Amino acid sequence: MKKFFSWFFFLLIFPFFSAQAQAPAKVYMVLWDGCEEACRGFLDYLKSVHYDVEIIQRNLNKKTDKIPDLTAEVKELSPDLLVTWGTLATLKMLGTQDNGPVSKYGAVPALFMVVSQPVESGLVSSLVSQGRNITGVMHLVPLSEQLQYARQIMPFKRLGIIYNPAETNAQIAVDQLKRYASMMNFELLDRPVPLDKKGNPKAEEIAAQVAELAENKTDLIYLGPDAFMNANRRTLIDTAAAFSIPVFSASEGAVRHDNALFAFVHRYYTVGQMAGRKAMKILKDKIQAYDIPIEAPPRALLVVNMSAAQKTGVYPPLALIQNADLINIPEKK
């Protein structure tokens, strides 16, 4: 009789435990501008490993006003993983390391993607063993590598950069460029975009600044990780083209859509896939986020706009083109 009751009790609670075991992992995603390539790479990866996850997507539509609501929602839902896209959304959702090692979401681990400078922006103290329950994937190829590739394509003496001084990422890039300028023996012509009374950069000044760089015999212009300059990159690239100055970019969008000459990048889709791998380590292998190193994909891709190359007469060397993505190939006359 005793045995019968034990079995009865087990059968009664078994469905409860089995339902608990099969409950999908909850992943809360905060996206800056919808589900773009990195987000698709992330979702495709989770799909490819057939892991049962419930995805909750929230879109900021390039604005930060929804952040308090999303913060409250994360606290309420307590997902198994919080995923953020982009530097601004990540910093707003997770805060900087000055906020202390404990996340405002308690035990909820966080995973970021498409953050260019996680250490310099104050998100974490280092890329490994940083103490915060955060891991992530960077999308920028180190600036030193970008410059080395640029040197192979065009041995420049004067490098120009026009940037928004109000943006952390842009300022970090300029500081790094100043360091590399002396090491790599080139002159840096850095031009901050003037700010208006409200502290916003004046987009109408960009063309004049490019003209001034041309006057100072700039060989090459760098379009850094700068949201404002990327929003106004067409002005920069078109004006530079008028002076026959090639532009190289930190991100591929400027090459793919706006005639910048080249970029040495990690594809967003690859970044998303790598984030997916890290997510599986947290969800499936139960590894703590702070034990998973923050890194970029190991192999980068050179993207070259061949129409821009034809216009400027600057072509990548043969040894580089065999592993490159050559786009906008000009039509034969």
Add this chain to the structure above:
Amino acid sequence: MRSQHLNHAVLVSLLWCAAVFVFVGMNFMKFESASRDLRDSRIETALTELQRALQTEMDKGTILPGIEKAEDRLFHYAAENDDVLSVMVFDTKTGKILFSTVAAQIGVNVPDLWREKCAAPGTVFVETQEDKETVGLPVLNSFLETEGCLAAEYKTEINKVVREKMISTSFHFAVRLAVIGVAAAFLICFYPTWSFFIFGTKKIRSIVAAVVFSGILLLMLQMNFSTMFRKFEQDLRMQTAAKTQTIARQVKNLIELAVHSGMPFKSVSGLEAYLDQIRQKNKEILFILVTDKTGRVLYESGAAAKAFDADPRTGKISLRDGFYNAAEPVSDDESAVGWVQIGVNERFVREKIF
């Protein structure tokens, strides 16, 4: 006295024959090893080019089974290499063949051993069967993980043909050199060579005879050694030619990629540096030229002048003996724009020996 001469002649002959067989055998081994190296490096060069193309497609964000025109690339590769039986790409996780030049192989699983051997990044796996050999290279994704394996099955017939030719050459020259040595030994031991000369004292005649006969003997040996090396080099030509043609095709493919992408043929950036790299990697290559269609040299790496002779009367240029030249046409979308010419010093094994 006569039996003492016979003893000396036999002893010298035996020592000479042993030395000749060791020397010829060692040279056979050197040339045979060079033949294998040429073949292996040709296969690796061609497969690496294909592997790189697949990896670049994956870097662009495509998954291995989704690479467009992957099969076309494999067919192109098979068409360019006469000894290829099939080329395939298989998934290293499942072992399933994703693409192949043999339709019946697609979807079939490869042996587990192949999967294991091809799993480690940076390795070349070789699996030898009775009449064919499989060479594989791992295909890495953007995370440097082995996602697939590019494998090609080759006929081993060419190796056998070259080897047999070299064995025959070795035997022929070993016997020839042995006969010369034995004849010389017997002549010196049994015939007073000084009696060929009728001047001076016997001592002077003996010295003159020793110098003249040594000279003749050395000349004969030198001529025979030289002919032997030349014959070995001719036996090796099949492998030299195949490898040189593969490299010429590799250079041509890359130049065409640049030209088709809008780079002007007459100003391909970094071409000479790229040619220098190839020459450094392949020591047998003496020069690489890229000419326009009239033959005017546009890009040059190495000393091409060494390999050509110009007829002073007609001005006609011809390739010197001991050099091999391979050429591949370069075309833009519509017509030929130039040539890739690669010159090989066929004496590269001989030069390594001495």
